[in-house]
Amino acid sequence: MKADATASNSSTATRWRLWVDGCGGFLILTGDCWTLGAAVPGGVADVGIRADVARHAGRIERVDSDYFWRNNEADDLSDTGRSQSILISPKQPLPVAGSATIRLRRPSTLSRTGVLILDPPHRFDGHVDAVIFAGDTILVGPSSDHHVVTSSFPDRAVLAYRDGGWQAKPLSQPGGKPGKSGPTFVELELGRRIQIQSLAMTLERA
Template sequence: MDVSESKTLANSKPAALRWRLWVDGCGGFLILPGERWTIGGAGPAGTSDVRIHSDLARIAGTLSRREDSYFWEFADAARPAELVLSGHPLSMTGSASLIFRHPSPLSRSAVLTLMPPHRFAGHVDEVILADETLLMGATADCHIKVAHLGSEKVVITRRGDRWLGKVVGDPELSELTVGQRMELGDVVMTLEEA
């Protein structure tokens, strides 16, 4: 290994495991890649992937993706895993109501929406359990609802530790630079490591 290679390795950092996406006029989204996520309370000792300001235990349970289906498992493991259906709440213990949505059969990504008065830690509006592709637009098959888009849609895709996006129909993908405000069609957004 030469000097330039060793400097590159020394300056490189591991890929982010969590992102926040801020979409102007729409809200903030926590994006979590993977196949398995813990859900729990947002107290000072909270260590779960999805943290909720509520009466939940530090880890209430785990949501996992197996092929095209999602399953909820309580932390105590005394009960069997439950298949989670799109549009239904997770059967968590406590006062928080967390709605699961799998909007598009063309993407394995899903969305978690928390019903008021509870809120997610990190000031985000929804949590996206990301596979490789996310769709933004005004229609029901979109992961991120952007009402002002009309019929236009934006697709965001992950390749390794990079996020790329384009307006559906455009030939070229543009890289979303972390920390930089970016426009894709009528969508203005900023991607951050969380």
């Protein structure tokens, strides 16, 4: 599907930072269109990168479950005078000018959520390790098919955006057994450390 089908030209992302003990920090963005650019004083990009990229490098658009890159550079304009949308492949870095290597992960086919990662030595702004483009859910767990990989902890959890806030619940009962009755969601109150089995996390506004 082409990115022009539904994606907007402007960003309407809402921002949070999720800190997971022993795993790092993650910028969570909602919406379906996010701008990307250099992390500079007064910068307005949704995703700021501490690297030699343009202040307004381009934007990432999500249409259904696909992600597209649209460059802001003038030499990437099509015959219509608009920049061309490029389908983002998880096997290839984003075609962003500069030395930064930026990749998009889609770890679970069951979720529209994508994870933007940046190869060292470059870093995201805000001291976060990755950027999560939140879809329906965010999966937290020890293996690579999770959006937040917690290799030091065995338990798994799911985060969902409900009624204007984030909620979380474990995906298994203590001892690793699947929950028959179903664990219940708990609210992730801003600034409050929440313990979900072996996982401890804190959510704040970004």
